[in-house]
Amino acid sequence: MKTKLSLLSATLLTASLTMMPVASHAAIPMSVDGQTLPSLAPMLERTTPAVVSVAVSGTQVSKQQVPDVFRYFFGPNAPQEQVKERPFRGLGSGVIIDAEKGYIVTNNHVINGADDIQIGLSDGREVEAKLIGADKESDIALLQIEAKNLTAIKQTDSDEVRVGDFAVAIGNPFGLGQTVTSGIVSALGRSGLGIEMLENFIQTDASINSGNSGGALVNLNGELMGINTAIVAPNGGNVGIGFAIPANMVNSLVSQIIEHGEVRRxxxxxxxxxxxxxxxxxxxxxxxxxxxxxxxxxxxxxxxxxxxxxxxxxxxxxxxxxxxxxxxxxxxxxxxxxxxxxxxxxxxxxxxxxxxxxxAESVEAAAGALHPMLQGATLQTGSKGVEITDVAQGSPAAMSGLQKGDFIVGINRTPIKDLKAFKGLLEKQQGSVALKILRDNNLSYLILR
CATH class of the missing domain: 2.30.42.10 (PDZ domain)
Known part of the structure; x- marks a missing residue:
């Protein structure tokens, strides 16, 4: 069976719920022999108001090149590409980190492409949010709302988290409303999963599912350890392997977004x-x-x-x-x-x-502006030249032959070592451009027309 890694935002689909018979039983006493039974309720009463639901809507735009055979029939004025628009809605979770300023952290994949972002507070209020900034590679986004009487979550030093620490996940799975589950920290420093560009996850067996994206993973003091972001889901559901972005990593990224409006990697x-x-x-x-x-x-x-x-x-x-x-x-x-x-x-x-x-110099948003056939590629200065860190499926960059992990080491006959030199040299070129590509220690040329 192939393992499936799944991000946790949920589309707005009606879940199929099955009613199960409930056996009658006597009420469980709150104390035994005068000793109060242990409960997470007091901690959760303080913490859950800091966790919100995030409802998004927008329009996804996809572009596909029109095949040459169709352009032949319609002549020189035929469109070069076909644009398709499809409305979408989705659900996720978020965590209030600053009550005074109304800052909320969630995952980038929850709000990516959204035109409207609505925050559902634990007291029933719904407030519109604006996007302050986001970082695709770490999957973190910062939102802001204007509302009074907010509760911010307390935070802990996530570098001090240990395997075996108790963990509590709070979020909005399947749009059911705020849900709390518990478990332990199963592992630290998980990476190489292919979920995000930058991976350093806390792994937990606390049950988390679709819609938990952007929710909180807290300790028994109600302090934020991480932001839930993905699960291993071979059958599409929870199997006890979930991943959270460490709080220290989140704090560093958020500080940069607040100060600079972007992540300066x-x-x-x-x-x-x-x-x-x-x-x-x-x-x-x-x-x-x-x-x-x-x-x-x-x-x-x-x-x-x-x-x-x-x-x-x-x-x-x-x-x-x-x-x-x-x-x-x-x-x-x-x-x-x-x-x-x-x-x-x-x-x-x-x-x-x-x-x-x-x-780090990155032109992710401007790659298409450098050359139309680079649209969809993420570039940055690497150890061997300009590294292709990501290529969107079906994008012009993908169709031109670029692949994730390629290094651009030259333009025409001129060698390049970094992104600055690449941008400067490419801006001077006219007509077709030959990119010298290093892939798996083999050199080849790719022509951009």
Missing amino acids: GVLGVAGRDLDKELAKAFGLETQHGAFVNEVVPDSAAAKAGIKAGDIIISVNGRKIKSFQELRAKVATMGAGVKVDFGIIRDGDNKNIKATLGK
Whole structure:
């Protein structure tokens, strides 16, 4: 059976509910021998007002190229592409993080493409929200509402969360209304799942389902540990494997959105891989957790700080990391210009190196403006040139032959090393452009007309 990873926003479809017989039983006493039974109710009474429902509606626009055979029949004035519009509605959840300013955090995939966003508060009020900013790669969005008597959630240091800690998920599954489930933290630092570009998830077995996206994962004190975002759903339902974006990661992204109106992603400038058993043995190391540095980008933050190829990064600001993906997610969400303390192993010795993160250059929104055939591609400066970090299915970029993981290393006969050089050189070109592509260590040319 193929495992299915599912984001948690729910379309507005009527759920099929089956009534089950209920056996009669005596009322359960609230205390036994004078001792009050343990209950999460007091904590939830304080916490649940901070979790809201998010209802969205809008119009999805899709573009498809008209096949050449049809353009032949309609002549030179035939349309180059067909535009289709389809209305949509959806449901998700959100968490109030600032009661005074009305800030609400949810997932980007909940509100992506929405023209109207309505917030349902726990007291029954419905308020229209405006989008302050969003980050697709980490799947975080910040909304704002104007309302009085709001309750903000308390937050905890998600780096202090441990496997085995009790966890409570609060959200709006299937549009049923606010629902609370409980479990434990099953794992930390989950990555490589292919759900998002930046992954460093808290895994939990608290039951979460479609519609829980953007809801809260809290501890027994009612403090926010993470924002629920996805589940493993081989049959479309919950099987006890859910994922939440850590609160510290959310806070860093939200702070950048509030301050700059966007996420100014930090870049260290290294390429690498996870430290596995074989690598650890080859280097004579006892630890098997960390990020092995294969390559350091010249003039990058890593190069300036003195990080070298062959170094093994084992901690970020004193907190241990398990994988290269975790390193990438932590660095990318910290923000450009932030000073970070990296713990490394070099030639068997432990060292601490401080680096000031550089700024990631990205033209995700403007890729199509650079060239029509780049529309749908996400570009950023990578270790080997301009990296294609994402290609939308059915987009002009996909139809031109670009693939996620490609590196653009040259335009015509001119080599390029970063996004700035790529943009500057591409703006000067007229007519057809030949992109030199590095894919799986093989070079080829792709012609943009």
